[in-house]
Amino acid sequence: xxxxxxxxxxxxxxxxxxxxxxxxxxxxxxxxxxxxxxxxxxxxxxxxxxxxxxxxxxxxxxxxxxxxxxxxxxxxxxxxxxxxxxxxxxxxxxxxxxxxxxxxxxxxxxxxxxxxxxxxxxxxxxxxxxxxxxxxxxxxxxxxxxxxxxxxxxxxxxxxxxxxxxxxxxxxxxxxxxxxxxxxxxxxxxxxxxxxxxxxxxxxxxxxxxxxxxxxxxxxxxxxxxxxxxxxxxxxxxxxxxxxxxxxxxxxxxxxxxxxxxxxxxxxxxxxxxxxxxxxxxxxxxxxxxxxxxxxxxxxxxxxxxxxxxxxxxxxxxxxxxxxxxxxxxxxxxxxxxxx
Amino acid sequence: xxxxxxxxxxxxxxxxxxxxxxxxxxxxxxxxxxxxxxxxxxxxxxxxxxxxxxxxxxxxxxxxxxxxxxxxxxxxxxxxxxxxxxxxxxxxxxxxxxxxxxxxxxxxxxxxxxxxxxxxxxxxxxxxxxxxxxxxxxxxxxxxxxxxxxxxxxxxxxxxxxxxxxxxxxxxxxxxxxxxxxxxxxxxxxxxxxxxxxxxxxxxxxxxxxxxxxxxxxxxxxxxxxxxxxxxxxxxxxxxxxxxxxxxxxxxxxxxxxxxxxxxxxxxxxxxxxxxxxxxxxxxxxxxxxxxxxxxxxxxxxxxxxxxxxxxxxxxxxxxxxxxxxxxxxxxxxxxxxxx
DNA sequence: CCACTACTTGCAATCGCTTGCAGACTAGGC
DNA sequence: GCCTAGTCTGCAAGCGATTGCAAGTAGTGG
Numbered sequence: 001x002x003x004x005x006x007x008x009x010x011x012x013x014x015x016x017x018x019x020x021x022x023x024x025x026x027x028x029x030x031x032x033x034x035x036x037x038x039x040x041x042x043x044x045x046x047x048x049x050x051x052x053x054x055x056x057x058x059x060x061x062x063x064x065x066x067x068x069x070x071x072x073x074x075x076x077x078x079x080x081x082x083x084x085x086x087x088x089x090x091x092x093x094x095x096x097x098x099x100x101x102x103x104x105x106x107x108x109x110x111x112x113x114x115x116x117x118x119x120x121x122x123x124x125x126x127x128x129x130x131x132x133x134x135x136x137x138x139x140x141x142x143x144x145x146x147x148x149x150x151x152x153x154x155x156x157x158x159x160x161x162x163x164x165x166x167x168x169x170x171x172x173x174x175x176x177x178x179x180x181x182x183x184x185x186x187x188x189x190x191x192x193x194x195x196x197x198x199x200x201x202x203x204x205x206x207x208x209x210x211x212x213x214x215x216x217x218x219x220x221x222x223x224x225x226x227x228x229x230x231x232x233x234x235x236x237x238x239x240x241x242x243x244x245x246x247x248x249x250x251x252x253x254x255x256x257x258x259x260x261x262x263x264x265x266x267x268x269x270x271x272x273x274x275x276x277x278x279x280x281x282x283x284x285x286x287x288x289x290x291x292x293x294x295x296x297x298x299x300x301x302x303x304x305x306x307x308x309x310x311x312x313x314x315x316x317x318x319x320x321x322x323x324x325x326x327x328x329x330x331x332x333x334x335x336x337x338x339x340x
Numbered sequence: 341x342x343x344x345x346x347x348x349x350x351x352x353x354x355x356x357x358x359x360x361x362x363x364x365x366x367x368x369x370x371x372x373x374x375x376x377x378x379x380x381x382x383x384x385x386x387x388x389x390x391x392x393x394x395x396x397x398x399x400x401x402x403x404x405x406x407x408x409x410x411x412x413x414x415x416x417x418x419x420x421x422x423x424x425x426x427x428x429x430x431x432x433x434x435x436x437x438x439x440x441x442x443x444x445x446x447x448x449x450x451x452x453x454x455x456x457x458x459x460x461x462x463x464x465x466x467x468x469x470x471x472x473x474x475x476x477x478x479x480x481x482x483x484x485x486x487x488x489x490x491x492x493x494x495x496x497x498x499x500x501x502x503x504x505x506x507x508x509x510x511x512x513x514x515x516x517x518x519x520x521x522x523x524x525x526x527x528x529x530x531x532x533x534x535x536x537x538x539x540x541x542x543x544x545x546x547x548x549x550x551x552x553x554x555x556x557x558x559x560x561x562x563x564x565x566x567x568x569x570x571x572x573x574x575x576x577x578x579x580x581x582x583x584x585x586x587x588x589x590x591x592x593x594x595x596x597x598x599x600x601x602x603x604x605x606x607x608x609x610x611x612x613x614x615x616x617x618x619x620x621x622x623x624x625x626x627x628x629x630x631x632x633x634x635x636x637x638x639x640x641x642x643x644x645x646x647x648x649x650x651x652x653x654x655x656x657x658x659x660x661x662x663x664x665x666x667x668x669x670x671x672x673x674x675x676x677x678x679x680x
Numbered sequence: 681c682c683a684c685t686a687c688t689t690g691c692a693a694t695c696g697c698t699t700g701c702a703g704a705c706t707a708g709g710c
Numbered sequence: 711g712c713c714t715a716g717t718c719t720g721c722a723a724g725c726g727a728t729t730g731c732a733a734g735t736a737g738t739g740g
Contacts, residue, residue, distance in 0.1 A: 063726030065402030106446040403696030
């Protein structure tokens with residue numbers, strides 16, 4: 001009789017009640033054995049834990065969530081998982097969250113501002129907090145959207161919102177210096193999308209560098225969407241500008257430009273030099289590999305989680321600014337002597 | 341007094357009760373207005389919906405989950421989000437799930453078998469079903485792991501588990517034919533990791549193709565991990581084999597081989613031809629672009645969700661087998677006449 | 681030997697939504 | 711005008727955890 005009951009119970013998902021009754025104690029004690037171990041006599045606690053292990057008990061998150069108002073889930077909103085910038089970041093976030101027994105709800109907005117708004121609203125009630133990477137929304141709308149939900153913004157600075165940023169202006173200037181020292185004098189900057197914060201920052205860094213010198217030609221092209229195809233299409237503009245040194249908004253765009261130049265019969269770095277930004281997988285796997293400015297994607301992800309947890313704990317948080325570094329690789333060379 | 345109460349309530353998150361009381365009806369009716377609209381008189385339903393809109397009501401998922409046993413979340417387990425094969429797939433899954441008002445819990449196992457087991461166990465209680473892509477676990481363990489949770493396996497066939505597969509054997513043979521017609525006679529096959537189902541399938545397809553002919557040399561190399569670095573390291577083996585036509589397990593490996601060949605002073609496709617598999621972003625963005633066999637990643641993702649829903653609905657499901665296609669691009673050319 | 685902490689435990693309410701059941705109300709058929 | 715069959719609606723009991731409060735136990739000092 002008893003064995004039947006036991007068997008029947010073990011078929012069902014175990015609950016604190018099933019554990020409690022099989023141990024002859026109350027459910028509250030079982031609950032506390034997990035959530036407030038120090039409140040429970042150690043012998044009892046061990047018995048509970050052992051039993052839980054035995055029957056494969058796992059707390060019901062929905063029930064806990066209902067009682068505590070916490071879901072144990074973080075939302076992660078990114079504009080385009082297909083952009084190789086994000087996968088390493090997503091992985092880092094996921095791993096970091098896992099350390100704290102939290103899971104990640106992944107949302108891809110497809111680079112659409114409206115989707116960003118809709119999706120945030122949709123997942124808001126299901127998550128404890130939100131990590132939103134490279135949002136495209138104007139600051140005002142973004143801020144309004146994010147009020148009421150603990151969140152941290154990655155790769156974008158918005159006054160009043162906790163941020164984790166990547167600052168590559170120094171490295172970008174180093175890249176320009178490097179090209180300059182190789183005797184490049186004609187530079188082209190390919191700007192990224194105007195709604196992308198990083199694009200503005202990077203453009204500014206390079207522009208400031210350029211403004212300091214009188215012995216160079218400097219052309220700005222764009223805004224250009226951070227996609228391969230757009231980069232490829234931009235190649236003609238680069239050729240028209242006569243620039244021999246190209247600073248692309250990101251690696252994907254750089255790869256596009258290289259392809260576009262190839263369409264026009266040119267080879268990198270023989271005919272022109274180019275440097276990208278972010279050091280995505282692409283940059284390392286293309287041949288020749290791409291000279292670029294690295295982004296500490298893994299740190300970025302970890303810090304995003306750390307910061308979000310601080311926000312959730314009500315601790316004061318300061319914006320974090322991680323540095324990119326110049327990675328010298330195969331797409332930069334001295335300019336070719338040109339027929340004139 | 342009343343206004344104070346109202347204000348206080350509107351500050352809080354709205355519930356079916358707050359809506360019910362402000363409308364003078366019962367909470368059940370409000371609940372039904374959402375979950376079983378046809379059971380509610382249309383005038384009432386509209387009033388409820390209007391009020392809900394007004395106060396920004398969103399059902400509490402935890403509460404619903406507790407009552408129904410459904411979370412509205414699908415788990416998506418992949419071995420390595422960093423592998424460019426997966427992002428488009430993940431996006432497709434996420435979008436498809438969104439259509440049904442479900443979200444995606446993303447988990448990256450880091451290509452570890454043990455992690456696969458641990459992570460599945462960890463998220464199992466939090467999701468309605470599981471989509472598990474390219475699992476590395478042996479069939480037996482996998483099957484046991486997945487009993488009790490509705491799941492669909494992608495890119496791996498396991499008897500008794502619903503699967504969504506990508507069959508590229510035909511396209512792979514076409515690729516081999518194409519190389520043959522260009523007069524290649526020395527082939528190398530770079531096998532993928534032995535725990536990867538796709539690797540076994542692809543190797544078999546190519547091997548069968550090769551076994552049919554007596555006028556070729558055919559070398560198998562591997563197993564090789566599907567990473568850039570491993571492909572790069574494999575280049576020397578390729579050169580040693582003397583093969584001029586290379587069939588790589590996937591695009592990432594192919595890119596690695598190209599880089600490795602470049603290290604050895606060779607150029608693709610001048611010195612050797614190579615074809616990859618999957619048509620990941622990488623394949624399209626490298627210069628020259630990679631001849632490869634496409635994988636219908638978007639369809640794969642959608643079908644995975646469709647299949648999972650069928651499983652959840654208790655409908656019978658049949659394994660789905662989508663076809664890859666040969667994409668001719670820039671890394672294949674006739675073999676160079678070699679000094680002898 | 682009793683009162684007084686300090687620990688442990690159990691009771692019971694609560695989180696917000698779903699749903700079986702029963703009652704109320706409406707409308708059509710005779 | 712009465713009965714029957716629908717339609718709608720509300721009541722109340724869950725779902726499985728958490729947690730404030732009170733009761734019980736034990737250890738300590740007077």
